[in-house]
Amino acid sequence: MSDIKNNSFVRWLSRNPIWGFVVIVFVFFSFAADHFFALQNVENILVQASTIGLIALGLTLVMINGNIDLSVGAILALAATVTVDMQGWETLAFLGDWVLLVAVLAGLLCGTLLGGLNGLIVWKTGVDSFIVTLGAMLGIRGLVFVYTREQSFYASSFAYSDFGSSSIGPLPTLAVLFIACAIVIHVLLSRTVHGRNTYAVGGNREAAVNAGIRVGPHMVVNFMIGGFFAALAGLALSTQMGASTPNMGREYELWTITAIVLGGTKLTGGSGSIVGTLGGVLAISILRNGMNLMQVPSFYVLVVLGVILIAVLALDKHLNRRTAQEPAL
Amino acid sequence: MDKAATDGWSVRQILAQQGILIAFVLAMLVFGLFSDRFLAFDNIMAVLRQTGIVGVMAIGVTIVVIGGNLDLSVGSMLSMATVLVVDLHDRIGPGPAILIMFCAVLAAGAINGVLVGYLRLNSLIVTLGMLSALQGITLIYTDGKNVDIANQSDTWFAIFGRGDIAGIPTPIVMFFGVAVLGHVLLTRMPFGRKVYATGGNPRTAVYSGIRRGRIVFLTYLISAFTVGCSALILGSRVMGSQNNVGQGYELLVLSAVILGGTSLLGGSGNILKTVIGVLILGFIQNGLLLLGFPYYAQWLVTWVVIILTVWLDVASKRHSLWSPIA
Amino acid sequence: MSRMNKLALAAATAITVVGAAGAAHAEKIKIGITQNNVGVDSYQTTYEKAFIAAAAKNPDVETVVLDAGGDVARQIGQMQDLIQQKVDVIIIWPTDGKAVVPVVRKAHQAGIPVVVTNSNIAADGMDFIAAFSGPNNIQQGASAAELMCEALGNKGEIVQISGQPGYTTAIERQKGFEDQLAKSCPDVKILETQPGDWNREKAQRVMEAFLVKYNKIDGVYSGDDNMGVGALNAAKAANRAKDIKFVGATNFAVGYEAMERGEYYGSIYQSPVDDAEAALATAIAVKAGKQVPKLNYFETPKITKANMDKFTKPVF
Numbered sequence: 001m002s003d004i005k006n007n008s009f010v011r012w013l014s015r016n017p018i019w020g021f022v023v024i025v026f027v028f029f030s031f032a033a034d035h036f037f038a039l040q041n042v043e044n045i046l047v048q049a050s051t052i053g054l055i056a057l058g059l060t061l062v063m064i065n066g067n068i069d070l071s072v073g074a075i076l077a078l079a080a081t082v083t084v085d086m087q088g089w090e091t092l093a094f095l096g097d098w099v100l101l102v103a104v105l106a107g108l109l110c111g112t113l114l115g116g117l118n119g120l121i122v123w124k125t126g127v128d129s130f131i132v133t134l135g136a137m138l139g140i141r142g143l144v145f146v147y148t149r150e151q152s153f154y155a156s157s158f159a160y161s162d163f164g165s166s167s168i169g170p171l172p173t174l175a176v177l178f179i180a181c182a183i184v185i186h187v188l189l190s191r192t193v194h195g196r197n198t199y200a201v202g203g204n205r206e207a208a209v210n211a212g213i214r215v216g217p218h219m220v221v222n223f224m225i226g227g228f229f230a231a232l233a234g235l236a237l238s239t240q241m242g243a244s245t246p247n248m249g250r251e252y253e254l255w256t257i258t259a260i261v262l263g264g265t266k267l268t269g270g271s272g273s274i275v276g277t278l279g280g281v282l283a284i285s286i287l288r289n290g291m292n293l294m295q296v297p298s299f300y301v302l303v304v305l306g307v308i309l310i311a312v313l314a315l316d317k318h319l320n321r322r323t324a325q326e327p328a329l
Numbered sequence: 330m331d332k333a334a335t336d337g338w339s340v341r342q343i344l345a346q347q348g349i350l351i352a353f354v355l356a357m358l359v360f361g362l363f364s365d366r367f368l369a370f371d372n373i374m375a376v377l378r379q380t381g382i383v384g385v386m387a388i389g390v391t392i393v394v395i396g397g398n399l400d401l402s403v404g405s406m407l408s409m410a411t412v413l414v415v416d417l418h419d420r421i422g423p424g425p426a427i428l429i430m431f432c433a434v435l436a437a438g439a440i441n442g443v444l445v446g447y448l449r450l451n452s453l454i455v456t457l458g459m460l461s462a463l464q465g466i467t468l469i470y471t472d473g474k475n476v477d478i479a480n481q482s483d484t485w486f487a488i489f490g491r492g493d494i495a496g497i498p499t500p501i502v503m504f505f506g507v508a509v510l511g512h513v514l515l516t517r518m519p520f521g522r523k524v525y526a527t528g529g530n531p532r533t534a535v536y537s538g539i540r541r542g543r544i545v546f547l548t549y550l551i552s553a554f555t556v557g558c559s560a561l562i563l564g565s566r567v568m569g570s571q572n573n574v575g576q577g578y579e580l581l582v583l584s585a586v587i588l589g590g591t592s593l594l595g596g597s598g599n600i601l602k603t604v605i606g607v608l609i610l611g612f613i614q615n616g617l618l619l620l621g622f623p624y625y626a627q628w629l630v631t632w633v634v635i636i637l638t639v640w641l642d643v644a645s646k647r648h649s650l651w652s653p654i655a
Numbered sequence: 656m657s658r659m660n661k662l663a664l665a666a667a668t669a670i671t672v673v674g675a676a677g678a679a680h681a682e683k684i685k686i687g688i689t690q691n692n693v694g695v696d697s698y699q700t701t702y703e704k705a706f707i708a709a710a711a712k713n714p715d716v717e718t719v720v721l722d723a724g725g726d727v728a729r730q731i732g733q734m735q736d737l738i739q740q741k742v743d744v745i746i747i748w749p750t751d752g753k754a755v756v757p758v759v760r761k762a763h764q765a766g767i768p769v770v771v772t773n774s775n776i777a778a779d780g781m782d783f784i785a786a787f788s789g790p791n792n793i794q795q796g797a798s799a800a801e802l803m804c805e806a807l808g809n810k811g812e813i814v815q816i817s818g819q820p821g822y823t824t825a826i827e828r829q830k831g832f833e834d835q836l837a838k839s840c841p842d843v844k845i846l847e848t849q850p851g852d853w854n855r856e857k858a859q860r861v862m863e864a865f866l867v868k869y870n871k872i873d874g875v876y877s878g879d880d881n882m883g884v885g886a887l888n889a890a891k892a893a894n895r896a897k898d899i900k901f902v903g904a905t906n907f908a909v910g911y912e913a914m915e916r917g918e919y920y921g922s923i924y925q926s927p928v929d930d931a932e933a934a935l936a937t938a939i940a941v942k943a944g945k946q947v948p949k950l951n952y953f954e955t956p957k958i959t960k961a962n963m964d965k966f967t968k969p970v971f
Contacts, residue, residue: 130593
């Protein structure tokens, strides 16, 4: 009995080697860094992971589709800017506290629409999503600067930033939000028709078309989900700051994609999972947090992150090749 | 009727195939119309001088992309190379400094090449990792300090960024020189054919006896070499360097390559069109600045220009404006 | 290098004597600092070194030195990590004057005094900090304006190259400069302002465009000397440097040298060593419960060729 259990665990781990890595770094920092192994710090890690994590949830769907979205960092900034700015609008003052709800919805809508715009362009023009969203990454950042005129905005009341530091039971609200969203997307991906189609479209587009899936609209929906979660991440981040800055979210697309790929999603599409993505996100967050606590000088952090990134990729490739050779395992 | 239709199509096709050239001419005309300074000789020369840095690297990256891979590490590599050559200039003289700088970038390129070519790791992630690692190494090397060349007026190192060769500014000579070399390499040499084959269909390429790993490895060496050339221009132009001087260049370079119609899937692309891509980006930036727009206006314009240009390019290849995706 | 050794040592001790750490350092003050973006320019790097050196000289002080890499979110994370470690004082060099206010408030609520260094936080955050220590950037901008008036004989047309958009130091210097210029010499007109992002090459490119666009430029004000020297490079290449007066801020070694050669009119002398030592001293005073003024400005005098022999050449 225990053999079989063991076996299935080994098999699970070989499919998600990133979790093995997460456990290793967690144990390492627990011994190497004071203050690492504490409930409060685990909460910190979860909150710090929530920004990239939320973006990664939506982006995983887009990437399983075989597409990519490089504009998520810029979308994050635009959504946060809109939400923070709208709270101060005189014209909405009559709404009282409800202005917060309107502002949040507007921010999320912005993100969803911009994601949809990217998806629509990819669908209708047939231009590679990497190119479409590389353009959008520049363009949407430009919109943010036009909107803000290079200024930071901040929420007039601390109620907004208090949300960012509030807790539900023992866990920070943002961590709960992140975990809840992860569960929802996990179910969407593994238990629904849309989820099955996501894999089908990414795995073999011809076959998906033959199976009657309308590939274009399907991809647009996933881009919209991607945009929605980028916006949500922007709101989560801006509640931590009680503010938005025009430069926020820069380079996040690169770290998010890295986390997702470390989690086992292929850039060519067709495979990947939320469990893996979570592992990738946690791996990067734990590394950053642990190196902070160990006071690794920032110059070395860059080198360590770069080297570990490549090493994990190599390890993953090695493991996957072995499992491919031994399908009986 | 039939003939008219085909004629109509061929006009459209020419329009689409040379879309990038038309975009370029259009951009020049619009800016020329609104700013009397834009088409002035000294402005054009200034822009060409500036674009040399991006341009030379774009040639190398085009070759990598045609081989079916990406290179995002060029930004950090440029920082590393510029810092090295500037810092070593005063310590051991310009000649040895340049030599050591080229050794360093080629070593970095070789690491990229081994990981992507021989170990077959994903190029996006590998070069992203290198982007981070090389930036860190640069900072460790300088200990976070700026580096400067003390005596700027009498060093022959000035020729790369500030000098002329036969009356033409050196960055322009280097840009077009490297472009011509790259073009010849890709279109007239067996190596070029192999790069296209490797990027176009790796499996067939392997069956026809092409050693994929070696070809990819070499494309990364070429890309690293062009980064070294750009570092010469940048270092000599500024006569000093910050540690993050190359930050963001990877995206500029990639945008130029994409504007030139090189497919990210590999196997197709054209150096001469990359050159035009570089020029468009350079002149857009300069033109908007001359018209008094804030600098971020260029990002919005680039967004539209990239999508329209690539769309036209893609549409002409499949003979239909709209994609066949259902 | 010594920091790496210290680090390795610290890691080794932590592994061998886990748990025994608590009581050992009860007497020491533990000061955590999160900096803006070390390595982006020499000023910040020199500041960090000076801070570590000053702290090492004081046997009662233990430091945790972090760097946000210019990213607000990472700085907030580092603030949370410092609060988690229960350091005695936190020094923050804000990546953004507004966005760090909530997390500074959080530290305040956790009972940890916060000292802001170099670049102040927004007015809303002033209630939550123990003190600010750094240069007066508005005053610096104003001093630079006075230098410019003096250089041009109160008449002329100039361009401005500002620092990183959205960054408090850049905004304050620009504001101080523009306000004072209008007051002291209203006949000096600013033709145009563009950001140079604290980057010499970017500033050089911006200046090249200005030179094409404007036939007559009498002066250039740059948000720091690093950018100013970039502008000087561009003007020299166009053979127009002799007709233009250059005024900068935060005197860099390259600016100092250009001033020696007579190519650069003037700047503001700001020492990162003074900046770092002032921040550390303020933090120690705050922890000791001493009364400190809320705003601690250190001296940042004007420097021109006439008085430059009184200043040592900047090391950065």
